[in-house]
Amino acid sequence: MRNVVLIFLFSAIALWGNAQTYTTEEGLATFYSNKFHGRKTSSGEVYRKTKLTAAHPNLPFGTEVKVTNIDNGKSVIVRINDRCSPRRIAIDLSKAAAAKIDMIGAGMKMVRIEVVTDSIKQSYLAQEINTDSTGADSTATLSPNLVSSERNFSVQVASVATLKNANRLTSHLTSTYNVVSDHKKVKTRRGRSLYKVLVGAFSSRDEASTFLSLLKKTYPTAFIIPFK
Template sequence: MRLVLLFIFCLQSFLYAQEEHGKASFYADKFEGRSTASGEKYRHTKLTAAHRTLPFGTSVKVTNLDNNKSVTVRINDRGPFVKGRVIDLSKSAAQKLNFIRQGTADVKIEIVSVEDAKVENIEPDVVSLPENVKYYGLKMDTVERSGFGVQIGSYRDMENLMNTATNLKPAYAREVTIKQRMVDGAKIYSLIIGHFHKRDEAEAFKKKVQKRHPGSFIIDYSLF
């Protein structure tokens, strides 16, 4: 049997979805057509937002706590830099949350997907640090695997993989394995959940995760 997988994570330490609370604001009309920090042009009709630390491309669900209305937006800019505000929404997103008249709203932010996120080198400062920083314990060992697992996704950046891992549903409480391989001289990291002895067990688990991770598929550890 080959030694195939580099890391095994202690899953209990990071099976909690990231969540943030605070004030949301929205872009003024004067910003229409201006470049955002990601290089995209701001368009008020698109469901986008600015956040101080989340990677560009991250999708988040924003819920107005006053009326329970929700909208999913994609992070493509930095800000807001006003104390107490956690996200700056495009005007169309603010309209969906129905707080245009008020100007701001108390919201809850939940990460939906980080699969398309781009990681930047950001120098944090006291002003831009998130207000609900979380710390996670991590255990790594080289392991041998047999049987089957369900691959959730592959990533060029370990940061993107970790963002996905930290937002796995608690109901998925299984061993998490990271496979590292070289492709065209670059390291690729694959996130695999579960260690099943029978393929039908892996099939049943795949059906469970596919609603949230539609690209999931079964891998046979013995083939590596």
């Protein structure tokens, strides 16, 4: 019994070490068939084709990776919540993630996979801001009765490194969604300044959730924040 336990521990340490040293790789990407929608993944979560998730052979569940279509340079950040076989593909994307990098028609594409760091996420968000690819969301507006003068909740779209990018994103959000957007300066633990970009004023979490579902089509990492 002791030998079994030791083997298990050494295996776990080896897997953990591989996860820590992993940075980037290139390989084939596919995406889930519609038949998997609603089924459980290896992590126990239910697969939803509208969510930005993916299956990977060995990265820990919950790891965020940036996946770039090598043919067109388009990228998406996904969260690993499932497993796939390493024999054939490097990553299996949700249908929403595959659509975001324009690989639905091809079915399979060579991609670059990078574990997300703070700098990668900031660069990705800056690219999202600068790229005029808002699609249907470019004309989306909120119903006047959804936005409240009582601001109990808002939606944080991003944390950006410069005031210039914060102002640019704030202006873009205001014109795109016809709601008030602003930003606030915060200090990180290392003393650096970041600008949190916020959009909308909602009296209840349900109202904020309604807007968040609209916003996530273009800004998948957005989330609700309460005001005390």
